[in-house]
Amino acid sequence: MLVRERQTPEGLLVSVCDPDCIGETYENGKVSLTVTEEFYGGDDAEDVDADAVVDSLTRATVANIVGEEAVGVAIDAGIIDEETVLDVGETRHAQLLWMR
Structure with a gap:
């Protein structure tokens, strides 16, 4: 999986994201999701394991x-509730937003 971190x-x-998602556009009715190299990949992205x-x-x-894999890892770890996927x-x- 590719992970990219940015301090804002x-x-x-x-x-x-799963590496095979880069460059793809997914649609479901009015919802459209484009997985861009600029946001998910690039030189700052690292190919990492589930941990x-x-x-x-x-x-x-x-x-x-x-x-599938990236979201599955987040669900299995209890970070994402499958009902919200x-x-x-x-x-x-x-999507994840921690209220701290």
């Missing part, structure tokens, strides 16, 4: 998660 004035923004994904998500203030076309998408 509001806190740590984390993006996580590193969980570490990043627990430190995040806000996170965007795309892909969106099925968009052929993939899954979840």
Whole structure:
């Protein structure tokens, strides 16, 4: 999975996606999700395992998660409630906001 961390004035923004999602656009009715290299990939993104994904998500203030594997890791770790996950076309998408 690809993880990218960015420090913002509001806190740590984390993006996580399955590598095969980069460059794809997923649609479901009025919902459209484009997984761009600029947001999810790039030189700052790291190819990591599930433990590193969980570490990043627990430190995040806000996170965007795309892909069956990435969303599954977040659900299995208890970070994302499966009932809040969106099925968009052929993939899954979840957003996270920690209120600290």
